[in-house]
Structure formats: C-alpha cells, structure tokens
Amino acid sequence: MAGPADQGVRIGLSVVVMALKDRRAVVLTTQAEDGARALPFGPFDPVRDRTFERALRDFVTDQTGFRLGFVEQLYTFGDAGRATPRATPTPDQRREVSVGYLALTPDAAQGQTHDAHWDAVFDFFPWEDRRADNPALHAALVEGLTRWSGADDRRTARARALFALTPDHRWNEERVLERYELLYEARLVAEAWRDVRQTPPEASALLPGAPMGSDHRRILATGLGRLRSKLKYRPVLFDLTPGLFTLSELQAAAEAVSGLTLHKQNFRRGVERTGLVEPTGQLSSTTGGRPAELFRFKGVDPQTGAAPGLSLPAQR
Known part of the structure; x- marks a missing residue:
C-alpha cells in the first residue's frame, strides 16, 4: 500500500503584486476556474526551472x-x-505546497491578458479599511462574531482584541492574517464553507468581501x-509611488x-524627520487647488545604508 511519501508533493508559486491606482491599493489578479479572482499562480518544475524566482517571473508574464x-x-x-490551485489541477491527492512572494510596483499599467486585472485590496477585506465608518459592516461583524463566540470567554476576548470591538482594545493594522483566519474559523467567509463542500445557510451568514480561489485570500x-x-x-x-509626488x-x-486616516501635520513632520525626501523646486498643477510642491525619494544613505520607514500617526 502506498504511503504518504509515495503520494508526493507538488510545489506551486504564487505572488501578491500590489500597486496604487486612483488612491487605492490594488492587487493583480487572474480568474480561477470557478470564476473567483485568484493571485497569479503556477507550478514549479524542478527539472525545467532553474530557480523559484525565474519560474515565478515567467509564468506571471505569461498569465497576466x-x-x-x-x-x-x-x-x-x-x-x-489546501484546495488545489487552478494552475495545477490533477485527480491525485498530492500535498500542495505554495511558496508565496510579495512584489510592489509604482505602475498599475493596463494591457494585461484578458482575464488579468487590478482589483482593490479592500474589495477582499472591507473590514481592513478604517478610514470611514461603515455601520452595516460593523453590525454584521459584531453579530457574526458574537454568534460564533457564544459563551466562550476565550473566543470573545480574541475577537474583541483583533477587531478592537471595545474601547480598551487598540486596532493593530498589521494583524490582517490573524483577523482573516478568525473569520475563516467563525465561518464568516465563503472559503470556509467551500473548503468543506457546504453551502452557507443564507447569504447574510457571510461578511461582505469577495472570495478568492484556493487559499489565495489567506496569501493576500x-x-x-x-x-x-x-x-x-x-x-x-x-x-509604490511615482518618481515625483506631493x-x-x-x-x-x-x-x-x-x-x-492619518494626521496631516504629524505625518508631514514624521516624513521630514526621516530625511527620506527632498523638494524638487517644481510645483504640481494637478491638485485641483493651490499648486503643491513636488518631492522625490532620496534613496538609501550611501554612508550608513540607513533607510527608515514612516510613522503612521492615525487621527483620533
């Protein structure tokens, strides 16, 4: 009888390509066989492909x-x-291993293949956009998490901490994956039902947010x-930004x-403290009002190699 080793492992490569378009974060997607959006994904052939990255670059260009x-x-x-991604469908039950990559580009250019385009990231994770109140989404989130938590204090505490449901919890924007996995566990996203081949009792049992093929929403x-x-x-x-920007x-x-939503003055002070940008002496006339000064990224300090990040002072 064949054992686990005989079943083999199939290696796939997936990539999150992110850009900015019309002041929105967007991600490059293709279409899965079930019609859902999916990340660019392809198999790694250990005989043909010299490196993971070379294989990744080739199939992304081919697909998109x-x-x-x-x-x-x-x-x-x-x-x-894991659901078998569309790029490597087979009738066998080999273990699917996907090596994920992150890519950033300042150019969300058109001209992709017919089924590839840029989708807004928050179309997949509407609860991750905290810039404006969304009472309907908040009510659905609280109702779904309350139903899942029941009388379990540990579940309640976990939900409150991750989603900052009470004033004594602070929103941590970095914990995107933990929030999605909790919603998956609570069966508030479509993939949780699809992966066990079940249908949700009613559409209202799910939170808004587009599903993705395989476990690509988790990877995103x-x-x-x-x-x-x-x-x-x-x-x-x-x-993610062009060479010149205000x-x-x-x-x-x-x-x-x-x-x-960031505090304007505090954000600008933080940018100035980093020394990452410098004025160009040029003005932008596309602001719709008073012309604004254009800046550019100075790059890494050649002496120290220092290149800090930016603080994110949120509005209170």
Missing part, C-alpha cells in the same frame, strides 16, 4: 502580461487540505500584513495601504 520588478519571498503555505492577507509592517521600518512606500499624495498612499 505583467513583468515583475523587485520581489521578495513572503511565506511557504503547506497546510494539509499575509502580503498586506507584511507590507503594513514594513511601512514602519523600511521605505517600501516609495516602491506630500498629500504620499500621505494618500500610506492611507491606502494602512487603511487608516
């Missing part, structure tokens, strides 16, 4: 028409029971959480990623 710039490895996803949550964390200790925001545009970019 988009050429990747800088990429970094994100995480390795190998939990048992990991990528968004990583990016939000890196904002504070590396100048990654400038990988400070208002830079703040809008930070808000689009963090999902927070």
Whole structure:
C-alpha cells in the first residue's frame, strides 16, 4: 500500500503584486476556474526551472502580461487540505505546497491578458479599511462574531482584541492574517464553507468581501500584513509611488495601504524627520487647488545604508 511519501508533493508559486491606482491599493489578479479572482499562480518544475524566482517571473508574464520588478519571498503555505490551485489541477491527492512572494510596483499599467486585472485590496477585506465608518459592516461583524463566540470567554476576548470591538482594545493594522483566519474559523467567509463542500445557510451568514480561489485570500492577507509592517521600518512606500509626488499624495498612499486616516501635520513632520525626501523646486498643477510642491525619494544613505520607514500617526 502506498504511503504518504509515495503520494508526493507538488510545489506551486504564487505572488501578491500590489500597486496604487486612483488612491487605492490594488492587487493583480487572474480568474480561477470557478470564476473567483485568484493571485497569479503556477507550478514549479524542478527539472525545467532553474530557480523559484525565474519560474515565478515567467509564468506571471505569461498569465497576466505583467513583468515583475523587485520581489521578495513572503511565506511557504503547506497546510494539509489546501484546495488545489487552478494552475495545477490533477485527480491525485498530492500535498500542495505554495511558496508565496510579495512584489510592489509604482505602475498599475493596463494591457494585461484578458482575464488579468487590478482589483482593490479592500474589495477582499472591507473590514481592513478604517478610514470611514461603515455601520452595516460593523453590525454584521459584531453579530457574526458574537454568534460564533457564544459563551466562550476565550473566543470573545480574541475577537474583541483583533477587531478592537471595545474601547480598551487598540486596532493593530498589521494583524490582517490573524483577523482573516478568525473569520475563516467563525465561518464568516465563503472559503470556509467551500473548503468543506457546504453551502452557507443564507447569504447574510457571510461578511461582505469577495472570495478568492484556493487559499489565495489567506496569501493576500499575509502580503498586506507584511507590507503594513514594513511601512514602519523600511521605505517600501516609495516602491509604490511615482518618481515625483506631493506630500498629500504620499500621505494618500500610506492611507491606502494602512487603511487608516492619518494626521496631516504629524505625518508631514514624521516624513521630514526621516530625511527620506527632498523638494524638487517644481510645483504640481494637478491638485485641483493651490499648486503643491513636488518631492522625490532620496534613496538609501550611501554612508550608513540607513533607510527608515514612516510613522503612521492615525487621527483620533
């Protein structure tokens, strides 16, 4: 009888490609076989492919028409029971392991293949956008989590802490994956029902937010959480912005990623303290009002190699 070793392991590569478009954080997606959106994903062939990254770049360009710039490895996803991604469908039950990557680009260019386009990140995670009140979403979230928690104090405490449901809890924008996994556990997202081949009792049992193929919404949550964390200790925001920008545009970019409304004066003071930007002496006439000064990213300090991140002073 064949054992687990005989079943083998299939290795796939997936990538979260994020950009900014119309002051929104967007992610490059393709279409899964069930019609849901999916991250660019492809198999790794150990005979044909020399490196993971080379294989990743080739199939992303083939699937989407988009050429990747800088990429970094994100995480390795190998939990048992993962749905087989559409790029490697087979009738067998081999363990699916996906190596995830994060890529950032300042150019959400059009011209992808017919089923690839840019989707707003918060279409998949509406609860992660804290810039405006959404009473209907908040009510659905509280109702669903309360139903799941029941009389279990540990569940209640976990839900309150992650979603800052009470005044004594502070919202931590970096914990994107933990929040999604809790919602999955509470069966408040479509993937939780799909993965056990069940149908939710009614549509109202699910929170708003578009599902994704396989476990790609989990991978996207990991990528968004990583990016939000890196904002504070590396100048990654400038990988998403054009060469010239106003400070208002830079703040809008930070808000689009963090999902927070930032304090204007404190944000600008923080940018000045880092020494990451310098004025160009040029003015932007696209602000719709008084022309604003254009800045550019100075880059890494050649002497120290220092390149700090940006503080995110949220409005109270």
